[in-house]
Amino acid sequence: MDFLDIPTVLKASALFNGMAALAWLTLAQLxxxxxxxxxxxxxxxLARVVSQGCGDCMAGWPxxxxxxxxxxxxxxxxxLLLLAVRRMLRSRQRPRDIAWIGGVGGVALGAGLISGVALAPPLVSAAAVAALGSMAVREMWRGIGDRLSRPVAIGITLPFAALALMALVHGAELLLVPGWEARIREDQLPSAARAVLWFVVTAAITLSLIALMIWRLIMRIQHLMHRDPLTLALNRRAFAQAxxxxxxxxxxxxxxxxxxxxIDHFKQVNDQHGHPAGDAALxxxxxxxxAGLRDVDRLGRLGGEEFCALLPLAVPDDLAAPAAVAERLRASLxxxxxxxxxxxLRLTASFGVALPAVGDGQGEVGMARADAELYRAKADGRNRVCVATHLDGRTAPP
Structure with missing residues (x-):
């Protein structure tokens, strides 16, 4: 690639990184x-721009x-890149491991610079970048590996794997290929192939994170479409689909x-304390x-103060388990x-528990059974759980 003007490639890379920084700031701040x-x-x-150097502006520097x-x-x-990945994926892991690698890497870099050994700083830098790049691959795969299709997840993760691999290869070159110390002391520019490869990987990482951000926006929109805006429970349409x-x-x-x-006597809450109190009660x-349901359970708001929970069962005909859950929810409230x-404000609620009917495509029979038990709980004095033990047949009517 001798036909490439290496300073021009570096300037193009710096321009790209500067424009990318401005674009990310626009998305973040505006x-x-x-x-x-x-x-x-x-x-x-911006740090990547600095890491590439500024050519003649550092001429004569030690x-x-x-x-x-x-x-x-x-x-x-x-x-910063790894911290951004974790923030984008909303990782709950504290950045202690990142701080640890950064701290050790910084100390080792300082020691290498003080030692006067020209190969020491780039070797330490290559090791740290390889470790951080590998961590980024792990974070990406944990965050999207089972939530996107396999080809898409691999495509988004691949640039981070390339970053880690490039750092490992560069470290091996420093150790095994003669002449690197002399090149470093003479402050030679990187080869055209290396400069272009770094530029491509940097651009690919940026595109991957843009794709990740778009995915997050789509997930957020879907979340808002499926949720009741006040309580964040599933809305009626989303619960019907579930x-x-x-x-x-x-x-x-x-x-x-x-x-x-x-919710029992919900109208009294609105009448006595106002609608803001009613919203807070919901x-x-x-x-x-x-807090009393599992991740696999689905809670939906059907309208007003009426809700319904869908509880998957380990044993299909087990009424005791959902009845116990309902009693726990009643007591907790x-x-x-x-x-x-x-x-x-003391709040209570009445509960009706029922099993579904086989062959009832939209679940209307099961909902009617649970609703009938709910009305029975209210008629019996409220703040109680009633269970539909008589199912009147296991299949839906024709």
Whole structure:
């Protein structure tokens, strides 16, 4: 690739990184799209500009100072990149491991610069970048490996794997290929192939994170479309779809139960304390109930103060398990009053539990059974659980 003008490639790379930093800042600050991840990515791109050096502007600088600027900037770039990936994926893992690698890498870089051994700083930098790049691959795969199709997940993760591999190869070159120390002392520019490869990997990583951000936006839109805006429980349409899916699985022997819930005397809360108190009561009930449900359970708001939970069962005909869940939810709500403007509002709810009917595509029979038990619980005095032990046949009517 002797026909390539290496300084031009480096300038193009610097221009790309500068424009990418500006784009990420625009998304973060003006459009408020993934603001924290966007600021981290902008800082990473700016660090990458610094790590490439500025050619003649550092002419005459001592070698340790030139190396310090380049290698510390590269380490900072990859550290910021990994932090941005975790923020984009909303990882709950604290960045202690990143800080540990960054701290050890920084200390080792400083020691290498003080030692005067020209190969030491780039070797340390290559090892740190390889470790951080491998961590980025792991984070990406954990975050999207089972949520996107395999080809898409591999495509988004591949640039980070390329980054780690390039760092490993460069470290091996430094150790095994003669002449590298002399090239470093003479401050030679990287080969055209290396400069172009770094540029391509940097651009690919940026595109991967843009794709990840778009995926996050799509997931957010889908989440808002399927959720009740006040309580964040499933809305009626989304719950109906979950129920239809569960009915389809029922044909394959995967049972579930329905638990209808209705807040007792909810109108009195609105009349006595106002509609804001009623909204707070609905949110409070959902928080309490969600805390008592599993990740596989589905809680939906059917309208007003009426909710329904769909509980997958290990044993299809087991009514005891969902009845116990309903009783636990009832007791939890009764034991946790809502603190509304200094007043403890005691809230209770009535529950109806029923099993579905085979062959009922939309789950209407099971919903009717659970609803009938809910009305029976209210008629019997409220704040109780009633269970449909008589199913009137195991299949839906023709």
């Amino acid at each position: 459009l408020r799209i993934a603001p924290r991840a966007g600021r981290l990515m902008a800082a990473a791109h 070698l340790p100072l030139r190396q310090a600027l380049s290698e510390f900037a590269l380490l900072a770039c990859v550290l 129920l239809a899916d569960a009915q389809a699985q029922l044909q394959r022997g995967r049972g579930f139960a329905l638990v209808m819930m209705d 949110q409070h009930c959902v928080r309490v109930w969600q 009764a034991a946790q009053p809502l603190d509304w403007q200094g007043t403890a």
